[in-house]
Amino acid sequence: MKRRITVFLCGLLLIGIGSVSAFGGKTKKEQDTGMHEKGKHWENVMEDLKLTDEQRGRISDQRHENMKKRIEVKASLDLKQLDLKHELSKAKPDRAAVDRLVDEISAVQKEMLKNRVDSILGFRDILTQEQWEKVKDRKLTGFGEEGRAPSDRHGKDEYKRKK
Helix, strand or coil: CHHHHHHHHHHHHHHHHHHHHHCCCCCCHHHHHCCCHHHHHHHHHHHHHHCCHHHHHHHHHHHHHHHHHHHHHHHHHHHHHHHHHHHHCCCCCCCHHHHHHHHHHHHHHHHHHHHHHHHHHHHHCCCCCHHHHHHHHHHCCCCCCHHCCCCCHHCCCHHHHHC
C-alpha cells in the first residue's frame, strides 16, 4: 500500500514538473515575428511613460542584467528538476536525494521571486511618481492585487471568462 501511494505521488510530481516546463515554449507568433507580445506591449508602455534618455538607458541596462540573472537561475532550476525527475524514475529512489533536490528547487524558486521583486523595485526607483502611477494603472508590475501574480498568466483564465 505504501509503495502504491509513493508511486502515485511521484507520478503527480512528474506531471507537475512537466506542466511547468510546458509553458517555457514560444508561441507560433513569437517564432514568426521573433518578438514576444509582452515585449511589443512593453515598447508601447515605454512610449506612454515619456521616459528621458537617461531613464531609457538605465532601464535598458537593468533589463539586460535581469535577463542574464533569469537565464542563469532558470537553467539551474531546469537542471535540478531534471535531476529530480531522474531520481524519481529509479526503481528505488534515494529519499535523501529527493528531499535534497526538492529543497534545492524551492531555494531556486525563492531566488527567482526575489530577483523579480528586486527588478520591480529597481524599475520603480528609476521612474518618477507620476510614471510609476501609470505603470500601476496598467498593472504592469507583474503582480496582481495583494502582491499575487496575475491569475490570467499564460491565458489560464481564458476558459473562465468565456463561461
